[in-house]
Amino acid sequence: MDPTTRFSDRVANYVKYRPGYPEALLHALEREAGLGAEAVVADVGSGTGISSELLLRSGCTVHAVEPNEAMRRAAEEILGGNDRFRSVAGTAEETTLPDASVDLATAGQAFHWFDRVRFREELARILRPGGRVALFWNRRRTDTTPFLRDYEALLHRFGTDYDQVDHAQLGPADFAGFFRGPYDSHGFPNEQRFDFAGLRGRLLSSSYVPGPGHPRHEPMLAALEEIFDRYQEGGEVRIEYRTELYLGRVTTGTDSQ
Secondary structure, rough: OOOOOOOOOOOHHHHHOOOOHHHHHHHHHHHHHOOOOOOOOEEEOOOOOOOHHHHOOOOOOEEOOOOOOOHHHHHHHHHOOOOEEEEOOOOOOOOOOOOOEEEEEEEEOOOOHHHHHHHHHHHHHHHHEEEEEEEEEEEEEEOHHHHHHHHHHHHHHHHOOOHHHHHHHOOHHHHHHOOOOEEEEEEEEEEEOOOOOHHHHHHHOOOOOOOOOOOOOHHHHHHHHHHHHOOOOOOEEEEEEEEEEEEEOOOOOOOOO
16 A cells, blocks of 8 residues: 555544654754754654644744645644644655755654655755754554553454554664664653543554454454453553654765764
8 A cells, every 4th residue: 555645544543542752752852953943844754743743842843744635634733723834745755845944854653654765865955964864653562561462462463464564673774774874762651541442543543454344344343342351440551652763864875974
């Protein structure tokens, strides 16, 4: 499936049930990437605006670059009242932004969908001298509790292409190859708590699970309810994340930092 259209039928659940980012991530970007009121940021693959909303708290100007119309419209509805928010119909490989126009480029929960070579070339074009690149996402923990182990097993059992698109497959070699030089990495704790309706919505926000009408959709939801009933405490379960940040620079050609 074209990654730019994968989430078109998941937008409502994505807006309501996907995790945000911890304040510690914002502070790290302010401290180490120059994020602040004077900064111009390209938030690439901005989706429904979860990452853009965080960035805007710093007072910066955000160009939210998103190819999926349904997700872009959702971000516009949520953030359009902020005069520092700019919605851009573009891709990671062709942002449409002017040359040397941004101080920081970010990709929240999106880097694994990009053509990395072309994305890197585009970043070298749009970043100002000394500009930084921040890649970050919420990596869901899969084995720290019995609930999370069973939830992960459910995804492997019912997912349509979970093993192929899971961003957890990214590792140090991927980041070293992308930045082609030194980069910094940080990790921050994050979590969500859900009743069953929330857990159901969180599951269905994922592009790799079968949607309504698929023969595995209803069996998947039945299995999810069994897992919830087994592990809920006070009517809730907890999904734990490690919010990961990779921060560096890119250059043109084969040069390194």
